[in-house]
Amino acid sequence: MKHIRALDGSTPGLADYRGGDGDQANWDGFCSHQSGAAKRELTEALCSIQHGLCGYCEIDVIECDRQVEHVIPQNNPEQGEARALDLDPTNMMVCCKA
Incomplete structure (x- = not known):
């Protein structure tokens, strides 16, 4: 990986x-x-830095089949009420929807 x-x-x-x-x-x-x-701007920036590859399976992601994923999930109980990582770009990656 x-x-x-x-x-x-x-x-x-x-x-x-x-x-x-x-x-x-x-x-x-x-x-x-x-x-x-x-959000589209953020998705493009993440896709660019990942060289167009899915963060999980490493295949090329296409525009109609991609999403922004939080590395530490939004529903993580350890994140607490503040959800400080919710909008932290270091906690995001682009992946395919497969």
């Missing part, structure tokens, strides 16, 4: 969303921010 590099920082859309919503920011809100353009 290949090492997956994490994004060095937030994409402009993610930074804009986090700055505007502050403590109320969450993944669901981000997905609809800027009519979904911010």
